[in-house]
Amino acid sequence: MTQLAEILHPEKPSDFKLSYDLPMQMSLFPRFRYMGSKFRLLEWMYSILQDLPFDNAMDAFSGSGAVSYMFKTMGKRVITNDSLHFPYVLSQALIQNNSTRLSNEDLDSLLSARATSMEEQFIQKTFSGIFYTQDDLVFLDNIWVGLRKLTSPAKRYLALAALLRSCIKRQPRGVFTVSGIGATYDDGRRDLRLSLREHFLEQTAEYNAAVFSNGKQNAAYHGDVFFHDKSHVDLVYMDPPYVPRSDDNCYMKRYHFLEGLSCYWRGMEIMGSSKVKKIRKPHTPFGHRGEAIQAFDRMFRQFSDSILVLSYSSNAYPDLDCLTHLMGKYKKSVNVLRKPHRYHFGTHSAAKRNLVEEYLIIGSE
Template sequence: MSSQQLPLLEVPVTALAQAQRYPRLRYMGSKYRLLPTLAKVFEEVGGSTALDPFAGSGVVSYLLKAQGFEVTSRDYLNFPVTLTKAACVNQRQRLSKDEVRSIAEGGNLDGRDFISRTYRGRFFTPEDQLFLDSAWSRIDRLQGEKRDLAIAALVLAAARKQPRGVFTVTGLRYDDGRDSLHKPLNEHFVGCVQAWNDAVFEGQRCQSFRGEAVEATPSTDLVYLDPPYAPPNDDNDYLKRYWFLEGLSDYWEHGTASVMHDTLTRKLPKRPTAFGSKRTIEAALAALFERFSGSTIVLSYGSNAVPSVDTLMAMLRDVKGSAPEIIDLQHRYHFGTHRNAARREATEYVLIAP
């Protein structure tokens, strides 16, 4: 590898301290552990505007906001957009104790029961499912950032109650004895609201949109790319793992009719994306690099994915005219329970292409 190897770097304490307030969601490929490295990279790259078109858990968008960037976040799923609206777009709104108590304890305002009917006997207790229906009957009466905060807290509560935070199986197959797996969901919700309230701060103006990364407007100083990694022998289908959070984020507004009732988990159908297959991801990445060639590109990628890092460096060199700088560090992924899961121990690369 001919490009310069950069050492691990120290971090601006104030921005990192703020970023570490972001509520932690167990999410495939999440960059919580890479925040110190990314914070220093973003500081050295500089600029005033940033685009995060694969927002995911939202933590990198939040870090960029903490560092003073005007951030535009984007994701092809709805619930990550809601998270970034709650903590990045939102500058000062918080839910009051009375509003939280109303949602957690106030009862069902309109008799809705979609979750209780559709997912009876799946994932959560009848009491928890009644709470989710009831909570949404009240959240539906909120507007703006307070609505985003409440939905973000509901999503986080559901993720923390579900073993491993994924919805690929029912029951407690992965029950490791943690109290959080047995705490009532309304109690989870109250704690999650507090976490999101604590994360709110005023910074530069931010935006968040739902849509494919390639649809984002290429007009920012910095573009951070964290595309789904395409593993050679598995898939990177986020909807397969988090479809319940996706449905919960808008009360199945866009998916009620498409619930797959013939599946054990009553999941939502897969949404095809060019980043979801090793056969199409290289062309998809090439299109992204070309689209954002006028910005400094910072790319996160893993050694357990295709294309290889050497291929990525060559692609960036073709677009930018010079080889990118690269940082590499060991990183363990927390998903994968089958016999091949050892490949989740990987080298994480951060490529910087000015």
């Protein structure tokens, strides 16, 4: 397969250049700014994973979908899962979908739809003065009217994925923990100057370009990792959330707006006390010190028929010794691969820069 010498990704929290040895298709992945994304580690992961014997893989905590997309470019049949809905939409758009793209007629129809009833104007009524400009909010309501008219679910997911990426690009710090409307933060970034409509036009083109078939029937799921059976996959990749140092680590807290937007807040409970209209966060045992060890044990047992690949980090709880011991209960061979890594993710004025050691813990046989 064609290899890429170098790819530039200019819109990152900090611009950086990756020297890549990944399949060429990977350069078309619309990178999604997401807490804990393994995008920067893909080259290293690829160099390790390509030597393992597997034809299909489950990305059990898919998040931004970067790892799933890499598996897809490797020609593997991919199953994705995440407990949040918007990562599921991202996976539907580019992992399950092998061929559907948005046509000019689809775009015309999406862009000409208008929200007229009260129910259709939920976003502009609820988030006015909290996120985005009023024009942006009206645009989101209008697009949702258009989305409901799209008869093809694959097209709807693709358009929604483009809309989600538009929203994260236009949001000053890429998170929804504090309110903030573009102009307040204007630091000259193009992403903050473009309207959501302009972003959406660019993103639909990017998502259309990123659709490809690897000849496999890939599938996206949405649910708790423990709802999956002992699945018949050769390899399970696990990248669970870490026990947080502060509440700031919560995915729902950071991305509640995207989660709501991905289904027009249908069936979601907005917390009355929340200034930014957060959705109540779901419980995950991986986020709690008192439950995490038991959760890892249960997960390794559940997937013990597959090759286990766990992404982990030196600053997380439980520690490496504990995890290798737990995996060793179900696998004869447990190998740890290490890589120094600097995370860039900030919610406050200065980005937090954490130098950690990243691990891939691999259990086989």
